[in-house]
Amino acid sequence: MPELPEVEVSRMGIAPHIEGHKITRVNVYDARLRWPVPEQVHQVEGGDLIRVKRRAKYLLLETEQGVLILHLGMSGKLRVVPIDTPRVKHDHIQIEFSSGQCLRLNDPRRFGALLFTEDNVDEHKLLAMLGPEPLTEYFNADYLFERSRDKKQPIKTFIMDNHQVVGVGNIYANEALFKAGIHPKRAAGAISKARYERLVMYIKETLAEAIKQGGTTLRDFTRADGSPGYFAQKLQVYGRGGKMCMRCKKPLREIRLGQRSTVYCTQCQR
Numbered sequence: 001m002p003e004l005p006e007v008e009v010s011r012m013g014i015a016p017h018i019e020g021h022k023i024t025r026v027n028v029y030d031a032r033l034r035w036p037v038p039e040q041v042h043q044v045e046g047g048d049l050i051r052v053k054r055r056a057k058y059l060l061l062e063t064e065q066g067v068l069i070l071h072l073g074m075s076g077k078l079r080v081v082p083i084d085t086p087r088v089k090h091d092h093i094q095i096e097f098s099s100g101q102c103l104r105l106n107d108p109r110r111f112g113a114l115l116f117t118e119d120n121v122d123e124h125k126l127l128a129m130l131g132p133e134p135l136t137e138y139f140n141a142d143y144l145f146e147r148s149r150d151k152k153q154p155i156k157t158f159i160m161d162n163h164q165v166v167g168v169g170n171i172y173a174n175e176a177l178f179k180a181g182i183h184p185k186r187a188a189g190a191i192s193k194a195r196y197e198r199l200v201m202y203i204k205e206t207l208a209e210a211i212k213q214g215g216t217t218l219r220d221f222t223r224a225d226g227s228p229g230y231f232a233q234k235l236q237v238y239g240r241g242g243k244m245c246m247r248c249k250k251p252l253r254e255i256r257l258g259q260r261s262t263v264y265c266t267q268c269q270r
Ligand SMILES: [Zn+2]
Pocket: 245, 246, 247, 248, 249, 250, 265, 266, 267, 268, 269
């Protein structure tokens, strides 16, 4: 599933090719995505695409008429190709521009989405309840400390809750907790501010590193053979259950927490 870094890299990959160009047509070849693609998406035809923004894992295509809200779901991929490039299987949406290029959404599992709003997009029902962006100043130790008081839930599920902060997917939660030396099951409300300082720092570092690595694949977004997949990352705990801790050499333990694979070191994480 594309996580926040992949979505941000998708944004960086497509934006320079489509921003500032007029949208000539929106072709919906299969409207049966996670929610049926509404007729209103055609309202953007004839206007300029002003900017491509991102909020959590939603790409926001700001146009003169309103905002297209695009989500990649489980398997969605974007690329920018000349309009006459033959479509391939699972190319469900094509947004065409006066430049002769088009943005294509390919999504085999069809859990992606394309919606439209004329109103303030931050108040859209999909976005209104979301916590702050992890790579902004609004996400800091003071914030997380205040939000966590009286919370008995495990710290790992707490930081993965989109209402608290967006974009901390399972891989990033595992890695950041290991780096911060915090046990994933520790109650969120029982963690000191000093430890939250470290945790926030490592969440930001882990996400920023993933975006940086993905940035090396940007030109792939304009190739006909498809946009890049997941970035190979140097993971210290995720996917390494039973293997040796890189810090203390003890075997890492793997459990299920909130139905998600959780790997940690019983010695290094308290
Ligand atoms: Zn260890």
